[in-house]
Amino acid sequence: MTKKIQQIQVRTRIAPSPTGPAHIGTARTALFNYLFAKQNNGKFILRIEDTDKERSEQKWTDEIIEELKWLGISWDEGPDISGEFEPYKQSQRLDIYKKYLEQLLIEEKAYYCFCTEEELEAKRQEQMGRGLAPKYDGKCTHLSKEIVDKNIAEGKSSVIRFKVQNKKVKFDDLIRGQVEFDASLLGDVVIAKNLSSPLYHFAVVVDDFLMQISHVIRGEEHLSNTPRQILIQEALGFYKPIYAHLPLMLNLDKSKMSKRQGDVAISDYHKNGYLPEALINFMVLLGWNPGTDKEMFTLAHLVKEFSIEKVQKAGAVFNVQRLDFLNGLYIREKAIDKLTELCIPYLKESGLLVEGQFSQNKLQEIVEVSRTRMKKLSEISSLSDFFFSNKLIYDKDLLQWQKAEDEAIKESLMFSRNILLENKTWELKDLETELFTGAEKFNLQKGYPEKNKGYLLWPLRVALSGKSTSPSPFEIAYILGKEKTLKLVDEAIKIIS
Ligand code: GLU
Numbered sequence: 078m079t080k081k082i083q084q085i086q087v088r089t090r091i092a093p094s095p096t097g098p099a100h101i102g103t104a105r106t107a108l109f110n111y112l113f114a115k116q117n118n119g120k121f122i123l124r125i126e127d128t129d130k131e132r133s134e135q136k137w138t139d140e141i142i143e144e145l146k147w148l149g150i151s152w153d154e155g156p157d158i159s160g161e162f163e164p165y166k167q168s169q170r171l172d173i174y175k176k177y178l179e180q181l182l183i184e185e186k187a188y189y190c191f192c193t194e195e196e197l198e199a200k201r202q203e204q205m206g207r208g209l210a211p212k213y214d215g216k217c218t219h220l221s222k223e224i225v226d227k228n229i230a231e232g233k234s235s236v237i238r239f240k241v242q243n244k245k246v247k248f249d250d251l252i253r254g255q256v257e258f259d260a261s262l263l264g265d266v267v268i269a270k271n272l273s274s275p276l277y278h279f280a281v282v283v284d285d286f287l288m289q290i291s292h293v294i295r296g297e298e299h300l301s302n303t304p305r306q307i308l309i310q311e312a313l314g315f316y317k318p319i320y321a322h323l324p325l326m327l328n329l330d331k332s333k334m335s336k337r338q339g340d341v342a343i344s345d346y347h348k349n350g351y352l353p354e355a356l357i358n359f360m361v362l363l364g365w366n367p368g369t370d371k372e373m374f375t376l377a378h379l380v381k382e383f384s385i386e387k388v389q390k391a392g393a394v395f396n397v398q399r400l401d402f403l404n405g406l407y408i409r410e411k412a413i414d415k416l417t418e419l420c421i422p423y424l425k426e427s428g429l430l431v432e433g434q435f436s437q438n439k440l441q442e443i444v445e446v447s448r449t450r451m452k453k454l455s456e457i458s459s460l461s462d463f464f465f466s467n468k469l470i471y472d473k474d475l476l477q478w479q480k481a482e483d484e485a486i487k488e489s490l491m492f493s494r495n496i497l498l499e500n501k502t503w504e505l506k507d508l509e510t511e512l513f514t515g516a517e518k519f520n521l522q523k524g525y526p527e528k529n530k531g532y533l534l535w536p537l538r539v540a541l542s543g544k545s546t547s548p549s550p551f552e553i554a555y556i557l558g559k560e561k562t563l564k565l566v567d568e569a570i571k572i573i574s
Contacts, residue, residue, distance in 0.1 A: 087119025088291045091145075091152075092281065094126045095137035098342035099144045101395075102296055102326055102334070105360040109323060110294045111150050112361070112383040122288060123155030125166045128280050133168070144343040148353045149376055154288075162288040167280050174275040177283050177313060178237060178268070186312040187268060189225050190217040190238045212264030213238070237269040239279070239309055246304035251292075251321035252388045258304035266305050282306050286315040294321040294385070297392075321385055324364045327392040334395055346400075350423065350454025352411070355404040363393040373406060401452040408451050417444045420457040427458035429465040442556045446548035460547075464556060469543035469565065473572050478535035485523065486536050487573045492519050493537040493550075494566045503559055508551040512537070540569030 089110035093103045107123075114121040125141070127133035142157055154160025164170055181187035190213075201211040218240065220228075228235065243261035250256050268279035275283075285293060300322045310317055326334045334341060340349070346356055358374050365388050367374070374382065408416065417440050424430035424440075435443070447460040463469055476486050496515045500508060516533035519525070525532045538550040541562060547553065554562040 085291050086289070087114055087117035088122065088289050089114045089119065089294055090122040090124050090285070090288065090290050092124045092126045092284075092295075093141050094129060094132075094277075095134060095141060096129060096132040097137060098344055099137070099141040101341055101343055101346065101360075103141070104145065104148060104150075104343050104356070105326065105363055106295055106323060107145055107150050108148070108357060108360050109321075109364075109383075109385070109388070110292075111152075112379050113292060113294060113321075113385055114153075115380045116383060119291070120153040121151075122160070122162075122290070123152040123157075123165060124284060124288065125156055125168075126277065126280065127166055127168045128275055128277065130168070130274075138166075140344065144347060147347055148343070148357060150357075167275075167284065170280070170284070171273050171275070173287065174269070174280055174283055175272045178272050178275065178279070181239065181268075181312060182237070184312075185240075187237050187239045188218055188220065188265075189229070189235045190265075190267070191220075191228050191233050191235045192216055193234075210262060212262065215265060218265070235271070236267045237271070238265040239268045239305075239312070241265050241305065241308055246307050248303060248307060248317065248320055250300075251294075251319060251385050252324075253300075253322060253390055256300070256303070256320075258301075260304055260308060263305060268309065278302065278305050279309060282309045282313070282315065285318055286310065286313070290318050292321065293318045294323065297322045297325045321388070324389055325392040326363055327394050329394060329396060331392065331394070339395075339397065348455075350419075350456070351400065351404050352407045352419075352454070355400065355407040358407070359400045359403050362399075363395060364388045372403070405452045408448050408454070411448075413441050413445055416448060417441045419454050420444050423455050423457050424461075424465075427462075429458055429462055434465070439556065446552045446556065450546070463542045463544065463547070464553075469540075469568070471539065471543035475543075475545060476536045476539050476569060476573055478531045479529075481532060483573050485532075487570055488523075489519065489533050489536045490540060490566055490570050490573065493533060493540075494563065494570070497554065497559065497562055497566065500559070503555065505551060505555040508555055509549075512551055536569065536573075537566065540566050 091103065091107040091110050093099065111121045113119070123142070123145070125138050127138070138156070142155075152158070154162065154165060156165040159165075178187065182189075197213070200214060204211045217238070241260050241263045245257055246260050247255060247257045266278060267276060269275045303320055303322075307317055328334055328338045332338070340346060354375065357376055357379070361374060361379055361383065365383060367382060368387060411419075417437070421430065421440065430440075443461050443464050444457065447457060450460055451457060478486070478489075481489070492515065493512065496511050497508075500511060512534065513530065516530040517527065519533045520527055520529060523532065534550055538547060538553070539545075541550055541553040541557065542548075557565070
């Protein structure tokens with residue numbers, strides 16, 4: 078069980094930038110922040126970091142909200158529900174940042190820089206040529222107020238830079254322990270394009286302070302941002318939140334997860350038919366190890382059992398096979414009516430299910446017999462297509478069981494046909510018993526090995542499904558009904574004759 082933080086009100090946040098499809102890494106970070114806040118009776122906040130005007134779009138904000146909700150992650154304050162520290166969109170907080178930017182400029186902790194891109198690039202090249210790590214050389218640090226005013230009046234393009242002190246920056250990371258950076262390597266950092274256009278490092282610091290964020294839990298890719306942000310906090314006289322940097326998410330080959338090697342958008346997983354419960358379960362294990370063999374965790378369990386101290390430092394491999402495995406487990410556990418509801422859109426989209434074709438009960442039966450093989454909801458179509466079509470297309474050879482001659486297969490199918498024809502109840506149990514008993518009789522009659530039921534059941538199963546793998550022939554027959562079942566057996570007899 079986690080040590081609970083007692084003294085302070087825990088407030089965590091997820092602060093995505095709406096510049097593209099909501100990323101699976103954002104979902105994991107949101108989850109860890111959510112769990113940490115909930116288990117400490119704290120608050121979890123959603124803040125949209127849309128200071129990049131060119132790349133931010135409302136549709137991506139909508140998607141972030143929609144996909145996190147789909148996952149079952151909820152927030153206590155956010156742009157869609159407001160809260161004590163609103164607004165929760167950075168584009169609506171520009172006046173706030175302006176005030177703090179002015180403060181830093183007045184206190185000479187920040188300054189206008191008029192260096193052009195070309196100039197900076199030339200300096201970078203020159204430094205690298207001398208084997209040095211590139212860093213801003215501080216050319217504009219000491220420009221007089223007159224020069225600055227004149228340059229601005231002339232419309233010279235500029236940015237606002239923060240003066241980075243040459244010192245060691247230390248902080249305790251809940252996952253990494255003590256982290257130390259030498260800030261003298263950083264160079265003065267650009268914190269705004271102008272008074273009305275703050276950049277990430279600056280806006281994030283102001284907001285974390287004003288929104289009283291106690292813990293900043295975010296991906297390792299932000300670790301090197303932390304010293305800059307701590308220095309900005311110090312310059313503004315803000316408290317320092319507690320940091321926890323989550324391990325990177327890696328591909329199987331240990332490279333950083335990227336679009337090129339697979340899906341990275343939450344919506345891809347959503348569309349492909351992963352269940353939110355499975356994705357949550359999978360994501361929490363990307364870095365967190367419960368220390369037991371337990372594999373399945375609901376969100377409610379996780380609030381109790383998750384512990385940030387047990388999160389590893391080493392990169393966490395995103396193994397889709399494991400996700401598929403977990404998803405399969407959740408699919409098998411899902412209430413059948415709910416699972417059917419979730420499968421219906423996939424059946425419709427693939428053109429198999431026509432409105433009114435099957436009763437809800439029938440559909441549930443189809444999903445029930447298919448779910449053991451399903452790893453994703455989207456697979457329902459390929460696993461159950463034969464239930465929906467009137468004509469099956471398959472190769473004659475598929476009907477063959479262990480080198481049986483065509484004539485023997487025909488006999489087998491006719492034997493099954495007779496059993497099915499004679500059946501009075503069309504109950505699953507009866508069909509199963511009658512066909513099993515029939516298989517034994519058929520083997521005896523033909524001199525086949527007693528236990529090898531495939532001689533009777535394989536050709537029948539293929540006749541009803543047209544596939545090499547499918548549910549059992551009694552399950553299919555039961556769902557199809559007598560008339561359709563007999564028709565399919567007759568067609569198979571024709572194929573083999
Ligand atoms: N907007 C940043 C991002 O999307 C937030 C980083 C942070 O959590 O500080 O990566």
